Amino acid sequence: MSLDKAKNLDEFMEGIWRQNPVFVMALGMCPTLAVTVSAINALSMGVATTFVLVCSCLLVSLLRKVVPKEVRIATYIVIIATFVTVVDYAIQAISLTLYEALGAFIQLIVVNCVILGRAEAHSSKVPPLPAMINAAGMGVGFTIGLLALGTVREIFGNGTLFGISLFGESFQPWVIMVLPPGGFFVLGGWLMFFAWWAKRKEGSKAVPAEGHQHA
Amino acid sequence: MSARIELRTAPHVKSPRTVETIMRTVVLSLLPICLFFIYQYGISAAASILVVTGACLVAERASTRAGGQSGDIGDWSATITGLLLALSLPPGFPLWMGAIAGLVAIFLGKSIFGGLGRNVFNPALVGRAFVQAAFPTAIASYTPSFLPGRFGEFIPSSLALPFMQPPATDAWVKAMQIDAIASATPLSQFKFEGVVAGFDQLLTSLGGHLAVGPSPLLILACGLFLAYRRYLDWRIPVAVLGSAVVLGWALHAFDPVRFADPGFVLLSGGLMLGAIYMATDMATSPVTPKGALLYGALIGVLTVVIRDFSGLPEGVMYAILIANAAAPLIERVTQPTPFGRGPSSKVRRATYPLTPSYISREEHHAVVPEKGSFKPKVNQ
Numbered sequence: 001m002s003l004d005k006a007k008n009l010d011e012f013m014e015g016i017w018r019q020n021p022v023f024v025m026a027l028g029m030c031p032t033l034a035v036t037v038s039a040i041n042a043l044s045m046g047v048a049t050t051f052v053l054v055c056s057c058l059l060v061s062l063l064r065k066v067v068p069k070e071v072r073i074a075t076y077i078v079i080i081a082t083f084v085t086v087v088d089y090a091i092q093a094i095s096l097t098l099y100e101a102l103g104a105f106i107q108l109i110v111v112n113c114v115i116l117g118r119a120e121a122h123s124s125k126v127p128p129l130p131a132m133i134n135a136a137g138m139g140v141g142f143t144i145g146l147l148a149l150g151t152v153r154e155i156f157g158n159g160t161l162f163g164i165s166l167f168g169e170s171f172q173p174w175v176i177m178v179l180p181p182g183g184f185f186v187l188g189g190w191l192m193f194f195a196w197w198a199k200r201k202e203g204s205k206a207v208p209a210e211g212h213q214h215a
Numbered sequence: 216m217s218a219r220i221e222l223r224t225a226p227h228v229k230s231p232r233t234v235e236t237i238m239r240t241v242v243l244s245l246l247p248i249c250l251f252f253i254y255q256y257g258i259s260a261a262a263s264i265l266v267v268t269g270a271c272l273v274a275e276r277a278s279t280r281a282g283g284q285s286g287d288i289g290d291w292s293a294t295i296t297g298l299l300l301a302l303s304l305p306p307g308f309p310l311w312m313g314a315i316a317g318l319v320a321i322f323l324g325k326s327i328f329g330g331l332g333r334n335v336f337n338p339a340l341v342g343r344a345f346v347q348a349a350f351p352t353a354i355a356s357y358t359p360s361f362l363p364g365r366f367g368e369f370i371p372s373s374l375a376l377p378f379m380q381p382p383a384t385d386a387w388v389k390a391m392q393i394d395a396i397a398s399a400t401p402l403s404q405f406k407f408e409g410v411v412a413g414f415d416q417l418l419t420s421l422g423g424h425l426a427v428g429p430s431p432l433l434i435l436a437c438g439l440f441l442a443y444r445r446y447l448d449w450r451i452p453v454a455v456l457g458s459a460v461v462l463g464w465a466l467h468a469f470d471p472v473r474f475a476d477p478g479f480v481l482l483s484g485g486l487m488l489g490a491i492y493m494a495t496d497m498a499t500s501p502v503t504p505k506g507a508l509l510y511g512a513l514i515g516v517l518t519v520v521i522r523d524f525s526g527l528p529e530g531v532m533y534a535i536l537i538a539n540a541a542a543p544l545i546e547r548v549t550q551p552t553p554f555g556r557g558p559s560s561k562v563r564r565a566t567y568p569l570t571p572s573y574i575s576r577e578e579h580h581a582v583v584p585e586k587g588s589f590k591p592k593v594n595q
């Protein structure tokens with residue numbers, strides 16, 4: 001039983017650290033760069049993507065023996081699109097300003113490679129529970145990635161965090177941080193930081209951990 | 216007693232000139248320009264030069280210590296970057312923003328690519344482009360030069376607290392009792408108000424309280440010294456200034472009201488500093504003679520085009536950055552012909568048939584690259 005738990009935890013952590021969709025696999029770069037202007041946008045985008053990811057992966061996993069191999073991609077897209085429509089209407093109902101801020105990127109969750117990648121590479125081959133755990137880990141990892149970008153960009157570009165002013169009235173915003181180049185700079189900075197961290201971790205151990213793979 | 220014979224390949228005669236001596240000479244040639252800048256704007260300019268150069272040196276030291284970089288602060292190249300960056304910023308630019316510009320210039324413009332000699336873009340201009348995009352209002356606010364009391368008092372915007380907005384300088388300038396001089400560069404005055412500054416004023420930067428950088432005449436003199444000592448390729452500045460003047464003259468002849476006269480094009484803004492000190496950066500400009508001319512002409516034309524047909528008053532920075540990006544391509548298409556391989560002697564043109572596995576043997580003979588696009592490397 002404890003072995004199962006450890007395995008599940010490992011499955012969950014995979015998306016957060018070893019195969020983080022943003023920082024390791026560099027998937028789903030469109031929303032990563034486009035909607036991370038503020039932390040709240042990043043968080044809601046991450047939550048929406050996680051919801052779609054978990055639901056689609058569950059359904060894909062349940063249907064894995066039913067779907068013919070030849071039409072699997074089309075089936076996955078239809079499943080994902082269904083949940084994206086749900087999220088689309090839900091966000092519209094919750095907050096119209098948020099809906100307008102995220103714009104077309106909510107609908108574009110359909111083509112987010114993280115989701116299709118998980119469905120194709122993982123959920124279609126495993127039972128529902130591990131599929132869901134893995135998807136949830138990936139979703140949380142994606143949300144963490146977006147938040148990492150969104151907080152830095154909001155703090156520098158606007159002087160606020162989740163809309164709360166941090167530095168008072170006379171803060172000088174860095175306009176570049178809310179422009180597209182700022183997204184690339186911050187993403188590059190985080191990638192550098194994680195690469196350095198991973199390297200340091202690897203260096204501290206004499207032998208690299210078993211099963212440690214670079215995606 | 217026989218002479219010692221060494222067997223080695225060419226080159227046999229080496230100049231004692233090293234990276235350090237070249238860079239040190241360029242720094243020395245920049246000193247008069249910096250002194251003139253300080254004479255124009257007082258202690259604010261001095262503080263700006265010190266802080267920006269200091270930030271560049273700190274960044275250089277940090278990145279060489281982190282490893283993997285070539286060069287160090289001892290080779291003076293970071294000093295040049297800092298001095299040029301400070302000269303290209305307004306004198307009252309907040310010091311904390313200047314420090315960020317310096318750090319970005321070295322980290323993003325140089326260290327990321329591997330350090331000295333490996334950068335794709337001119338580091339000083341990378342730093343300037345970053346702060347231009349990050350702080351567009353601060354970088355556009357100039358103050359008049361030769362203000363009374365400039366050696367005893369900072370321009371108020373210089374001393375803004377880190378991460379805080381600089382105070383507006385309008386009221387401060389007004390308190391100086393200077394009339395009829397707007398705190399705008401001649402270029403933006405021309406662009407937005409249609410005022411053309413006088414030729415001799417621009418040439419010496421001495422007339423009235425013009426919000427300009429150091430005198431183009433002085434920069435030209437320092438550039439001539441460097442070109443005479445062969446520390447820079449004369450073709451690049453000549454091509455930059457020449458193409459800008461020719462295009463400016465053609466546009467001026469076409470519509471004298473909308474387009475400024477060539478003298479104004481030549482002497483205003485950062486064209487002189489850019490042409491002589493920034494475009495000629497050895498790592499980012501082509502080495503072939505024809506390539507240098509082409510590269511310079513590209514910068515000159517782009518500068519005039521950006522100034523006259525875009526929303527920006529000045530375009531030297533973007534022109535040089537674009538030309539930097541094009542430099543490797545320019546170098547590739549302007550490879551000189553080796554001796555004895557002129558057009559008369561028939562060079563056997565190598566063809567590279569594409570033979571991937573999926574093309575059948577019958578087909579693959581039909582696939583040859585288009586002739587005349589690039590010359591093959593003949594010396595291989």
